[in-house]
Amino acid sequence: MNKPKQLLRHLLFSTIACVIAVSISIFSQPVQSQGTAVFTTAQSFEVASEALHQAESALIAQGMMESTPLTRYVAVLTKDEVMPMASSSSAFGAAGAVLVGDRLIVRGDFSNLSSPLRDYATDPLNPPNPNITSGVHIHRGEPNANGPFQYALQVSPSESGLQGRLMGEYTLTPEQLQALANGKMYVDIHTKQNRGGELRGIFKPY
Template sequence: MNKAKQTLLNLFLGVITCLLVVGVSTPSLSTITSNLSNSSIQNGDAKTFSASQSAQPALVQNPINQYLMSDLQEAESVLMAQSMPTRNLQRYAVILTKNNVVPAAPSTSATGVVGAVLVGERLVVRGDFGGLSSALRDYTTDPVNPPNPKITSAVHIHQGEPNQNGPFQYALTVTPNEAGMGGRLAGEYTLTSEQLQALADGKLYVDLHSQRNRAGELRGTFRPV
């Protein structure tokens, strides 16, 4: 991945993040798509997250939307395979950027997206990330103090205000790529009533921790789409 491609994607993510944070109303997926279309990548100059060896959609334009759609579809297929009723299914998007990290944005060119679907109390999460500044933080050798055995990976769901760091809720399963600087995310959870309310209020977020940025390299809040 060359520097020009990475710079373009960071610009797109910055625009999307601003829309998510300061928008008067919660943006829909079509809004995200529209904004990406207005800044479409020309001549196939698109960033890939270099996730796993598994098949990913061809990225020519709107790479963020392509990955988000793929993640949402995969999450929905999990619910369908479990014979979960999808009549009241709700979809959520998370745009992971350094600018959301609290208290200050770290030095990184990493990016990521997460798609999630909710039916009743059941939340299924799928995501992609890439371009990390260093390998993911290993909580077996570099644990929190005091140690928390539930923190089994370097990517977590937390509950808290957008401008604050909140308590840990769940760890996501991470499948790194060969280089270890990108990969895929997955998780399936049964939310409590408090967590459901936090999700509705925009107070559940995903954060990613690396060895260089131990306190957080990427972060994004669940937003309905």
């Protein structure tokens, strides 16, 4: 083989090797690791990050972050997560949570709801559950199925009721801690127009 052909062959092999190396590098990056929070838009990342910051700030104010390890979770609330069928809403929300020991602190925001939150005082479950004091809840259950109610979150709605902030602080049971670790705790928002749920999101590690 003459020298020009050898050089050409060497260049071709070098180029292929570089392409393979770059491809491996790109596809091995943990951008959307299975089981962790995935952000499909810049908006979801921004809102979730702010919610998580609010939860951490509440934890700092209580002096609970200095020496105790914490775990961060994020729930991106979308219509597509609603079970058994997605709503037709254009609303969006996110919740951030920090877990220290068995103490869970949750903060979040929602916007552009189709209607104000469902009022369980005038539109209760059958039979009524006195612990359901708002239209935003934490449930324990599988990602693809509805599960039992666990907690009601406190809500500060806007004047229109179509957007607002949510918050809650809870001491979890061993069963709830296990469910949270296994991706089986979720937040959902119930409205007057979508009584069964307008937004929903699973808590995932952040």
